Amino acid sequence: MSAWSALICKSSFGRLTTGAAASALLCAIWLLCETAPLSPALAQSSTQSGPKGAAKPTPACVDCHAGAAHAYATAPMRHAMEVPGDDPALESHPNLTVQQGAYKYTVLTKDGKTSYSVTDGTDTLTLPVRWMFGQQSQTWVLEKDGFFYEGLVSYFAREQALATTPGDGHITPHNITEAMGRKLSPWEVLQCFNCHATNASTGTHVNFDKLRPGLDCERCHIGAVQHQIDAANDNFTTLPKALKKMDSQDTANFCGQCHRTWDTAVRNKWKGIPDVRFQPYRLENSKCFIGNDRRISCLACHDPHQHVNHDQAFYDAKCLACHAPAKSPAAVATAAIKSCPVAKANCASCHMPKTQLPGTHSMFTDHEIRIVRPGEEYPN
Ligand code: HEC
Ligand code: HEC
Ligand code: HEC
Ligand code: HEC
Ligand code: HEC
Ligand code: HEC
Ligand code: HEC
Secondary structure, rough: OOOOOOOOHOEEEEEOOOOHHHHHHHHHHHHOOOOOOOOOOOOOOOOOOOOOOOOOOOOHHHOOOOHHHHHOOOOOOHOEEEEEOOOHHHHOOOOOEEEEOOEEEEEEEEOOEEEEEEEOOOOOOEEOEEEEEEEOEEEEEEEEEEEEEEEEEEEEEOOOOOEEOOOOOOOOOOOOOHHHHHEEOHHHHHHHHHHHOOOOEEEEEEOOOOOOOOOOHHOOOOOOHHHHHHHHHHOOOOOOOHHHOOOOOOOOOHHHHOOHHHHHHHHHHOOHHHHOOOHHHHHHHHOOOOOOOOHHHHHHEEEOOOOOOOOOOHHHHHHHHOOOOOHHHHHHOOOOOOOOOOOOOHHHHOOOOOOEOOOOOOOOEOOOOOOOOOOOOOOO
């Protein structure tokens, strides 16, 4: 299994919480019903004409929900996958090379097209790059003779350079095809595209003709397209489900469709530092996590339509909503919950430590909120 990819839906049906049914349902919807026909980028522009058959142009999401739509246009989730000609990282780094053992890799971008090639000095294999995964760092999914591969080298934003794809460090290639990439099973291909694109699958097949890169509004707001058509005709009886009504357990399962749920991590026995990427799992392991208390929901700290807020002080109020200093009015309401004997601000900087993902160039924030003792082992 690569560090980027991992199974998810397959195993999220187990835990007997209120969230389990919701998560199973979401997964079922996600795997089976992503078939609503759409014009690309419907959400982004009001100049698009409406779906076929509509009498007048249908207004776009942005016409009625300007706040969410404008913020989301540049969010990493919107750009979780890119297609050629639409990739700022490659446009600004048109000639990337790296020597890895006996193999030399070159990723060339010109006139909106990118090629990935590997050579051992004798044989050379060159493939077009059609699917670019990741907004900051990126990995390319390549196709050769009807099979799909995850490129063995990826682009890392921090170094602005190529290096081994996370999770593929143990691979010793025996020929040029193995050096090019790690062969993906059909199930893995489906998973990749389902987490990084919209409208990606019909049943067990990837819909290469219909998928749209990145997560559109409808990827999370299931039913939004019907609502969009109806809203244009002043019909507001078909509103999509209000996601803000989810409690913290439901939200962890909802976001965990892709960020991985507690169930998924436990069932797959994911241990050690690599699981720091799975925020729902880490958060649920924390003593702070209370399934029906929205103050510890992903949505208490994150607006999914926006970039993550990197200002540590922003999170203080979120913690203090429960850990109010003694004698404050809020503390009366949360009498049983302790306050900090050490500091009054920047809570996350000590209790949610930044952690380097082994074998990669990426830092993650440990969502297992806790007292961090110097020299302690990473808690599983
Ligand atoms: C013609 C205007 C219009 C268009 C176009 C439109 N909406 Fe809405 N939408 C509304 C109105 C009005 C509401 C009800 C708002 C309320 O009750 O707070 C609503 C409600 C919603 C809600 C439920 C919010 C909640 O908390 O209950 C979501 C989610 C939503 N829209 C998403 C979308 C998405 C995604 C699109 C594009 C695919 C879209 N809308 C297109 C007008 C529109
Ligand atoms: C359909 C899959 C999917 C779902 C559902 C999803 N995410 Fe994501 N999310 C992603 C992917 C993929 C990325 C990585 C985007 C990138 O950098 O290329 C991401 C990135 C993020 C980031 C990092 C943004 C940044 O600025 O670096 C945050 C925060 C985030 N997601 C929060 C959430 C929350 C909260 C939810 C639930 C409300 C959620 N996500 C649901 C797939 C998903
Ligand atoms: C279960 C859903 C899921 C699957 C399957 C999945 N990803 Fe992701 N991917 C995510 C989420 C969520 C993130 C953001 C958090 C993180 O980096 O772990 C992400 C992050 C990434 C990033 C880093 C993005 C950045 O901006 O740094 C890359 C590259 C990536 N994925 C590529 C892939 C490839 C290639 C595959 C298939 C081989 C794949 N992913 C399969 C959900 C998924
Ligand atoms: C990654 C999943 C995700 C994507 C993609 C997404 N949303 Fe949302 N949206 C949510 C969640 C979760 C909430 C509930 C937010 C909350 O309670 O803070 C929400 C809330 C909303 C609301 C209700 C706002 C409110 O709180 O009253 C509207 C309207 C909306 N989204 C529109 C959009 C539009 C338009 C797009 C595309 C441009 C979009 N969303 C993309 C997850 C998503
Ligand atoms: C109590 C606040 C809090 C809650 C609740 C929370 N987060 Fe975070 N999250 C943070 C902080 C703090 C950061 C790091 C911000 C920074 O410094 O860049 C972060 C960062 C992230 C990132 C960026 C990658 C990383 O690890 O740095 C993702 C993705 C993310 N959170 C997803 C989630 C999801 C999904 C949930 C719900 C399961 C969630 N978060 C719940 C505080 C929170
Ligand atoms: C929903 C309420 C809630 C929120 C929000 C919350 N916590 Fe907690 N936290 C608790 C509860 C309940 C406990 C366990 C009982 C106690 O220690 O009082 C706890 C325990 C802790 C502990 C002690 C853990 C240990 O290992 O003994 C620390 C440290 C902590 N929280 C820090 C934070 C920080 C920092 C934030 C914000 C990033 C935060 N909490 C957000 C409810 C919350
Ligand atoms: C400089 C690092 C640092 C910062 C910043 C910080 N803490 Fe702490 N916190 C600690 C340490 C260390 C302990 C353990 C103290 C001990 O047990 O000796 C602790 C203990 C705690 C506890 C457990 C108290 C108990 O009696 O068991 C809670 C709850 C907590 N912090 C919450 C917070 C909150 C909320 C904030 C922000 C307002 C915060 N912390 C800011 C380092 C920090």
